[in-house]
Amino acid sequence: MEELNQNYQPKTLPSIPTFSADMEGKSHEEEGQIVTPWQVTGDKSGKIDYDKLIDKFGCQRVDQSLVDRVARVTGRPAHVFLRRGIFFSHRDFDEVLDLYERGEKFYLYTGRGPSSEALHLGHLVPFMFNKYLQDAFKVPLLIQLTDDEKCMWKNLSVEESKRLARENAKDIIACGFDVSKTFIFSDFDYVGGSFYKNMVKIGKCVTYNKVLGIFGFNGEDHIGKVSFPPVQAAPSFPSSFPHLFSAKDNFRSLIACAIDQDPYFRMTRDVAPRIGCRKPALLESSFFPALQGETGKMSASDPNSAIYVTDSAKDIKNKVNRYAFSGGQDSIENHRKFGANLEVDIPIKYLGFFLDDDAELEHIRTEYGAGRMLTGEVKQRLIEVLTEIVENHRSARAAVTDEMVDAFMAVRPLPNMFS
Structure with missing residues (x-):
């Protein structure tokens, strides 16, 4: 089963049908998508x-x-x-x-x-x-x-x-x-x-x-x-x-x-x-x-297209600051005047996935969209959030032994699985 990291390919390719009319849903041949x-x-x-x-x-x-x-x-x-x-x-x-x-x-x-x-x-x-x-x-x-x-x-x-x-x-x-x-x-x-x-x-x-x-x-x-x-x-x-x-x-x-x-x-x-x-x-x-953005390609051949669970705190900071596509303006003056485009801003999208606090996320969206918060400030908050997630995961993974993998993969009854 595939995961959530599908590669976006910005060029338009010939369309193909994705299911037949007698299955659930309508027959589908959506040009360009x-x-x-x-x-x-x-x-x-x-x-x-x-x-x-x-x-x-x-x-x-x-x-x-x-x-x-x-x-x-x-x-x-x-x-x-x-x-x-x-x-x-x-x-x-x-x-x-x-x-x-x-x-x-x-x-x-x-x-x-x-x-x-x-x-x-x-x-x-x-x-x-x-x-x-x-x-x-x-x-x-x-x-x-x-x-x-x-x-x-x-x-x-x-x-x-x-x-x-x-x-x-x-x-x-x-x-x-x-x-x-x-x-x-x-x-x-x-x-x-x-x-x-x-x-x-x-x-x-x-x-x-x-x-x-x-x-x-x-x-x-x-x-x-x-x-x-x-x-x-x-x-x-x-x-x-x-x-x-x-x-x-x-x-x-x-x-x-x-x-x-x-x-x-x-x-x-x-x-x-x-x-x-x-x-x-x-x-x-x-x-x-x-x-790099929704039109970018998340690829295993480009380690800078994603944050990996093996990345160090330094790696995360570097990737977010250098590669995370920003919806901010091209100058502080314009940013204060026009605010950020939240629809294309990757730090905002990532915070939408991983920042638990709804009130804080809404505050960041409001302030950044109005130009009162700068791109660097939003990226810094994202770096903090992602670093905590990755470091916690890396610590948890280090504690997983081969014996634990064997236990999860053993063909056995689970008598308390509904309790």
Whole structure:
């Protein structure tokens, strides 16, 4: 499963359909904007139009009433990612809340495609959010490491993909998950048995033409890519995990991920009733921007496009000051007169993700937008926030041992997973 660090490519590429008309949502061929699990291209300006995605993908916007309901039913404030519209769209999340209020059970499912050794902050966003969901709803979380996918898409060896999966698992565990409620699994190690049976059932329900329409495969893609979607779909169904759920359990899954993963789960939701399963529900996020701006490219080949969890305090300060795209004016005089353009300012966007205090964020936005606060002051606050996050994460990761990874990845029952 891919993460939140999709690469924005400012040039306009030929459009491809992202799903067929007989699946959920409308048929989609949006010129200048492509969103698939492997390619994210904005419009002519390089930006993603999320309103168009909601309309074309056929999902629903997370509105204030839904955010307020989460706070009410859980008895705790909604996460900043919900309050600030970062997780902005959903499929049937309201139905999951109905289940919860009736005392019924559900489980969380998310994933990580292990293609790099060092994660950046965008990679951590879905795990930070799932940690909140796990704690707030007191439910189990299943985390799929799609090492097989990255082996096929990134041309990595099987051995290297498996190694990266374990290294990424350490970063995931460092987010603070409860081992008694969390199962992390590698596709290379776990796929088989009941999981594989569900893959076959799913595969039989999706024609070759449909998979071409949903994912945009072409004649140059190898058959491994075409065969992969059922692998990511199968964890949506509890019967894929007989060591956790009984044959009678028909729990719904709730998947929190970036919206580029929606094609997988449109397919899954279409198939679910045909194989006697319940449709997974989704909460979907916007993309995490590169330091250079929403039209910039966040790339592993450019370490200055992102803040990594391995960066030192000095690295973070240097990257933010030198590379974080500013919406401030070209002179102090003009800035005082016209104020900052908050719509393009990356320090403001990053603070929107990681500054917990709503009142402080609003104060910064107001003062900076009016020109009373300078770019350097905003960047300094961002440096403080990011440095604390990265240093805390690095400390937590250093405490994660191989034995802890083994414990999270062990195929075992979780008797207290709903308590």
